[in-house]
Amino acid sequence: MNINISLPDGKVIKAQQGTCALEIAKTISEGLARNILSASVNNEDWDINRPINQDCCLKLHTFNDIEGKKCFWHSSAHLMAEALEYLYPGIKLGIGPAIDNGFYYDVDLGDDRKISSDDFPKIEEKMLSLAREKNSFNRKEINKQEAINYFKQKGDEYKIELLDDLIDGDITFYTQGNFTDLCKGPHIDNTGRIKAIKLLNIAGAYWRGDESRKQMTRIYGVSFQKQKELTAHLEMLEEAKKRDHRKIGKEMELFTFSKKVGQGLPLWLPKGAQLREKLENFLKKAQENAGYLPVITPHIGNKDLYVCSGHYEKYGEDSFQPIKTPQENEEFFLKPMNCPHHCEVYKSKQYSYKDLPVRFAEFGTVYRYEQSGELHGLTRVRGFTQDDAHLFVRPDQVKEEFINVIDLVLYVFRALSFKDFKVQISLRDKENKSKYIGSEENWEKAEQDIIDATKEKNLNTVIEYGEAAFYGPKLDFMVKDALGREWQLGTIQVDYSLPERFELEYTGKDNNKHRPVMIHRAPFGSMERFVAVLIEHCGGNFPLWLSPEQFIILPISEKFHDYAEKVKQLLKNYDICGPIDKRAETTSRKIRDAEVSKIPFIIVVGEREEAEEKITVRKHGGKNIGNIPTNEFIEIVKKEMRELINFTN
Template identity: 35%
Template structure:
């Protein structure tokens, strides 16, 4: 939700009496926590210049929530330094659904510490301290914060260059913008309780936080995101306008914890992350391998149906290839270090596109071959920082369903529409059907444009084509300025899972850079040599990440066609095992994945185990079933259907699998 428009808020007139503050204008509305004056967010206590356009920023708007959470981060830092005066302050920005603050402390925080800090925060909140802004010079700030080495470093970054600040996560909330400011927390008697280097704005008083905040967890985080720097202790928290919203959020967290794909992967014996291999390098067990294979087989067949040709490329290449593509200057930090072989440097590939370009250029191409669509499940390796590696959703070794369409400039709009239709239908096949689209463009800031290759005209054309194709889907389109790849803009599909979380899934990228760098050409109808447009697309993104998302989306209870075991046989007693095995063998001949429980456990225990395994169909056979040539069904929801003729049971299971029902 955005801030209210000027026309919807009393007091948004352009003429105001001299000395009028935001508090004077909006103070009676308890939901208003800040204001936007001529497009700039400001604290309520600041004066409104005459002739300004003024908007109220409410606590339940996107900006208002960020201000609320940033203020909560300050209260946390104040509480930490009350409890531990030797703690040194790092950075404390708002983030999606919450906030964090980094501290340099002698000992890591313990869960009991977080409970004590919450109590200290509540006391600060109840005191109703106000946030007071002071403009300071760099020298004054250094003198005042002489005991805070990380704050001193941030001041130095601000003095050096704006890019230096923006390169540090969360730093713009501290020293972004023009003036350098410190915010003091002031008690009701006017005394200063605490202060922090900060850009602001903040809520008028700590009372706004009420009791709708919570500290969630703590962990290590390297200063400025570099392993070369000290490791600080990061405390994560959340804050909401009301207690009910806080409870709803913590309930969602609890449900997400139950669905954690790392936990379910171990419980269901799908995959693991051996320390012996290294961080971010998962292995798939037989059951996880089945899911992975079914996903790949289906995606491969869909690609073929959509006109793609399957190719294969190696895991390693000479360094020069990635210079030609333009990747190395931009992505070398996220690639595994080069290895020296026979006097030549080689890299593990972090992307497949340069090798697909070599396939295109291996012989002459005609316009009659276009669109030429190449596809592979390519293994790539990316040196993700250890702090961001997370189960299957952020790995260092991954398999991408990577495809590249080579088209004429005239074919590009239709190819992007074709890819979008393909992408959305494939995601729906896997049970994800709640989407919006994100359009990532280059950063138009003059100082940052040089991070993107290509002319203004090329970017304008590519962006327009993507935007038009995305708009025609009828889905919501959200801008993402600055999020493009260095070689061109992209569309990404943002899909919501069963509990409402959004995941970036498929991407489609327009590339006018690599065809030129590789000298790719085709012979046009008039005999001239022309350069193709290259369109990258990944439907899963990576197989590993997509599988991790599916595990959490389904809470491990996959639809029958994806389940590693589709039918589990549970005989009432061992006397009926042979009969039930014969039924399972008939299913197996139909391509159904089956198992039978031959354990020594008693029948009730076998049923409980079957429920925990999340198998979609459990077939039970006892004396009555055998005598009638039937079986009994037990479904995942606990319901049961008895005395089903074997032929009918087989037909029901086969139909559910082949139709890809979400049961």
């Protein structure tokens, strides 16, 4: 009997009932048949050799697709489990999924055994030798009792616990070689596809993420079809290590931490502070143009403020403890958010519907007691500055304001060369609308407004249901950095809760009081986190307009120090700054050091330059601009700066 198989391009293939994705791939091209790893049949994951018995939509996945990669890595996790069972008989297995960049498996080695990274080579070797056996992955539907019996006999209580949550009739085993695992699949056709393996690290992980339960050993790895791909991946990891903002921050003297000052409290060094100030001034200017009003609010607030905002109830116990005063019962808290203060700013006067939107902006420093194990460089700290603003708008203005904020965020991203990003729209959980505050009508409208705004701006969006905060839907910007890693940066959030709690009002056309909608937004997110991401994105080679120093002057010898000073002063008049390297070193040496320090322009001055009143300019990276008058250099610098920050959307 024939069935119809439709492909994503609309083509329909007639095939024998019981055919499989691999067969279909063969009819399309030999190359595809060689590379196909998994498939989906009517959007259900499907092994490539699993029979297809009815009309369906078929998608074929190779390593270039997320689905293909995940399938490949998931199969690699099974392969690792097989190797581990061989090398460590009697181990118990937890879960072993594919992740964004590889796979892991959680294992319980028993009390007296340990694995360290020193053991990786022998595990990798065993995996490769098992892979070379080209064992096929065999899928088997199994009833629940049989499955439980299997793991009982094997002595693996973890799998039995997993089985508890599964419905009989929906349970499958996969077997390759001597290894059988409870698994939904899909898997690659045989282990022979796995040609290059690297185990990366090892860590403890609680069974089911519950710290009251057994801690298992989690082994992370990555695998590829070709050695070359593995090498490239490892090189990327090396590059990421080189760009680590903690390392570059130290090398370039941007920021530091001090045990004495306290964990997670960054100290911005002069160069880092210069960089950050430039970013802040840049955004301040953009916000001024977009109609924001500056406000400044204190670093602490009375307990009552946070009781009113609801933050006290939710976070009071788990955060920095209150500051007491000589007054009985008076308590202040370090501010964990700027919004309560901004609400009070709003309340300082009356608004008509014609006054809205009102936009209050502040680089507000906040303090949150993050768990000590969570602190990480500048990306996760206990004291940080948000590029915060709160927009108080009428419900009918939500969409327009979203568009305005999106424009601002796009402007920021473009100025900083973040070219690749997507936005996530977080909406209510459709099933459980009761857990959200605010009227059905407002939510409905705001959600639609956000969707429409992103459509209008032609953004690449993903919608996540159930990811909205209890107080409103939101839009998050995730940028991809130069190494392809994703970071969540800017955010725009609608809030119905705070206007309610603070009883914010404006007078409408109807002369009645109305409640404004509040929009929180931060294009950078926090200065700390943003600078960290920026450092890793550009590897410390900041865009010229942000670089703490734009040039370094290298006098050929001591005789030209005066001329160097003169050039430096001249450039300073145009806000182009940098030092003079007056060390008694050779020019080659000074060039090398300047290159290593990532300074954008190197200016060499010697006899020729002084005589002709010129400078010789070399760009970071080795490109010679040549012997030019200083004015010409100023023009070059100004032009390069303008290119990134002066444009209209």
